Each structure stands twice: as C-alpha cells, then as structure tokens.
Amino acid sequence: MTDLTLDAQTVAAANFYDTHYAGAEPVFLEPGTKLFLGSPESPRHCRFCGKIEPEVTFKDEAHALPAAFGNTGLFSYYECDACNHLFGEGIENHLGNWSKPMRTLSRIKGRNGVPTIKKPGRDKGWRVEYADAGFQLKEYEDDPFFEVDEQAKQLRFELHRDTYIPVAALKGLVKIGLTLLPDAETQHFRETYDWIRDTDHSRNFVAEFPVFRTTIPGPMRNDLIMLMLMRRRAGIDTVPYAFFTFAYGNEVLQVFLPSLSQDQCINGKPLTMVPFPNPGSLDAARYGRPRLKVEHLTGREPVKGEKVPAAFGFDSVLHTAPDAEA
Ligand SMILES: [Zn+2]
Known part of the structure; x- marks a missing residue:
C-alpha cells in the first residue's frame, strides 16, 4: 500500500523550496x-x-x-x-569508491554488474554479492560478519569502503551538476569548473559544503535515475544559488553547486536548510521512513578502511548446510 499522506515536515520542505528555488525539468534515465x-x-x-x-x-x-x-x-x-x-x-574513481557500498546495497549495475564487496585482503572472509536471484551473503563461522536480529527481523553488518579522498569524491559529484547546467549559467561557475579540474585536492574552495544524503528503505527500482537542477529565484539572497538532486536506487543526494559570484550574499552566514523533499518509502509502515545523513566530504587526506553500517530486513531465516566452497 502506498502512503500518500505527507507529513508536516515534508509539506514545510516543499514550501521552502517552492518559495526559494525554481527547478529545471528533471531528467529521468531508464x-x-x-x-x-x-x-x-x-x-x-x-x-x-x-x-x-x-x-x-x-x-x-x-x-x-x-x-x-x-x-x-x-x-x-x-x-x-x-x-x-x-x-x-581521478575524481570519478574517488566518487566510485565512496559510493560503492551504497551502489551495492541499491543493486546498481555498473559496467560489470552490481559491485561485490568482500573482506579486504587476501584471506577468505565475508562477501556481499548480488546476482539475479538476489543478494548472496557469505560469512565463515570462525569469522562472523552478519549480526542477526530475529526480533527486529534485521541483518546488520558493516561494509568497508575502498580508499578515497573525500573532497575528490565531492568534486566528482559536483562535476555531474556542472554538466547539467544550461550554457547560460556556466559563466557563474568558472572557478568551480577550475576547482574540479584541479588535481591538487588540498586547495580551499568554500567553507561550508554539506551533501544531504537520504536513504529510502525498501525495494526501490535499481534502473531508474532522476537528476534535477534547482536555481535560486530572483530577489532571494538567503540561500545558496544552485544545487542538484541525484536519485538512484535507495539513495537521494542533494549536492550544492557553489558559485563564488552568486553565493557572495550568503558568505559567512550559517547554512540552515532542510533537505529537498523526497518521494519517501513505498510502504513506510513496513520498511521504515527515509533516513537523512549530512555528509561532509571535505577531508583532503585519503580515508582508508572506512566502515559503512548497513542493514537488510528479512521475513524469515532459512538455515542451510554450509557448502564446500573455500
Ligand atoms: Zn576540456
């Protein structure tokens, strides 16, 4: 059953964005x-x-x-x-490493299918893999990885991330938005274009740069992508000039596109914004409500061995005999 009742928070967010921003036609990719x-x-x-x-x-x-x-x-x-x-x-590799756990959990098929994530190193160990039949999760008795919560009907685990530089991953996201901009807007983003091309990731650019990441639980299409660009309305000077939203699988990312000239009016002011409203879960009662995380991808040093908490819901547990595979 689809829950069509919008809560007060969603209505307030929709009003905020309607007052402050105008959106371009969204791009749907199937x-x-x-x-x-x-x-x-x-x-x-x-x-x-x-x-x-x-x-x-x-x-x-x-x-x-x-x-x-x-x-x-x-x-x-x-x-x-x-x-x-x-x-x-460069930056697309960093973005790829940062987003890999989310792409695996969202069952996003890249050039080589849905990415498999396994225990780092050469030793045998846990594995999270997706094939057409569904997720295949593997762990070894002497090296448990999945925590089963039978009461909450949840399987919890922590995926690891391949090494990435946060600000380089952020540049990879911003690059998507800079590609979507109409020609007439590019003049406002000259420094931003230079910044994403700069392979020196230690350069300072803008002080505040949150990425709103919303995870929508439950089964979502893994072959539909939505991109939408938003620009501040004329006469408004209290919010960032532009951002875009990027929805794929269970994830919705809201990424600001800094413009040094157009964002002068908000310089030094704290950014107080609610995230752009998302479509929500297909069945919030069953799968839960969307979860927001504000990502600060501003670190300039490589991040190694980062853990990404994840959970799968399940209906029942089937115990099967371990296979002979090593
Ligand atoms: Zn070029």
Whole structure:
C-alpha cells in the first residue's frame, strides 16, 4: 500500500523550496534512454577547460554521469577527451569508491554488474554479492560478519569502503551538476569548473559544503535515475544559488553547486536548510521512513578502511548446510 499522506515536515520542505528555488525539468534515465546535452556542431567547446576544437578533441562519448551508477545513456557534447580522461582517472574513481557500498546495497549495475564487496585482503572472509536471484551473503563461522536480529527481523553488518579522498569524491559529484547546467549559467561557475579540474585536492574552495544524503528503505527500482537542477529565484539572497538532486536506487543526494559570484550574499552566514523533499518509502509502515545523513566530504587526506553500517530486513531465516566452497 502506498502512503500518500505527507507529513508536516515534508509539506514545510516543499514550501521552502517552492518559495526559494525554481527547478529545471528533471531528467529521468531508464534502460534504453539515450540523451545528449549540448550541440554536436563544430567547433565544439569544452565547458570544463574552456578550450575549443581543434586544440582539444571530442572523439569519446562523454558520460554526464559515471557508468558505475548504471547510467549509460546520458552524454554531453561539451566535455573534451582530455577532461574526460582527467575526470575518469581521478575524481570519478574517488566518487566510485565512496559510493560503492551504497551502489551495492541499491543493486546498481555498473559496467560489470552490481559491485561485490568482500573482506579486504587476501584471506577468505565475508562477501556481499548480488546476482539475479538476489543478494548472496557469505560469512565463515570462525569469522562472523552478519549480526542477526530475529526480533527486529534485521541483518546488520558493516561494509568497508575502498580508499578515497573525500573532497575528490565531492568534486566528482559536483562535476555531474556542472554538466547539467544550461550554457547560460556556466559563466557563474568558472572557478568551480577550475576547482574540479584541479588535481591538487588540498586547495580551499568554500567553507561550508554539506551533501544531504537520504536513504529510502525498501525495494526501490535499481534502473531508474532522476537528476534535477534547482536555481535560486530572483530577489532571494538567503540561500545558496544552485544545487542538484541525484536519485538512484535507495539513495537521494542533494549536492550544492557553489558559485563564488552568486553565493557572495550568503558568505559567512550559517547554512540552515532542510533537505529537498523526497518521494519517501513505498510502504513506510513496513520498511521504515527515509533516513537523512549530512555528509561532509571535505577531508583532503585519503580515508582508508572506512566502515559503512548497513542493514537488510528479512521475513524469515532459512538455515542451510554450509557448502564446500573455500
Ligand atoms: Zn576540456
């Protein structure tokens, strides 16, 4: 059953965003969708480095969203091959490592299917794997990994994250938003484009940079992505200029797109914002309510061996004989 009653908090958030922001048409990506942003006309211009053909080439198809998120259908005409490689080998890897546990739990199929997460190192150990039949969870008796709570009907565990630099992962997220911007807006983000291209991740950029991450529990589609760009309404000077929301699987990320010129009016003021309202769980009574976490991806040093708490709900436990596999 779908719960259509909106609580007061959601209504207040919807009103806040309606008053302060105007949204562009959301982009919905499903299997089979193929969308191109920009124009293929020559000479092509790269909005990231500012260079024009033939100084830079545009041979590769530039994904607006890393393929790890399951999208293979949104491209842009305004990302040159050099920038494409720079991002692919840098910030998109950090974003990939940071988001991997969430993509596994959301069953997001990248180029090689849903990522498997296993105990780090060479020793045998736990494994969380998804195949078409569902999740396969493996642990060894002498090395327990899953905590079964029969009363709450929950299986709890902690996935580990591959090493990543938080601010580089943040740049990877911001890059998605900077790709979505209409041409007329790019002038306000010149420094932001330079910042995401800068491989020196120690450079200071903006003081406050929260990412609102909402996890919606329960079965959600793993092959639908929604992207939406929001810009501050004219005459408003109390909120950040722009942000975008990125929904995939069970996750909704709200990421600000800092503009040094347009955000001058909020400089030094504390950011007090509620997250953008999300569609909520299909059945809140059964799966629970969405959970918000404010992520501060501002660290400049590599983060190693980070743990990501996770839980699966279940209906019943079936005990099976251990298999012979080592
Ligand atoms: Zn470029």
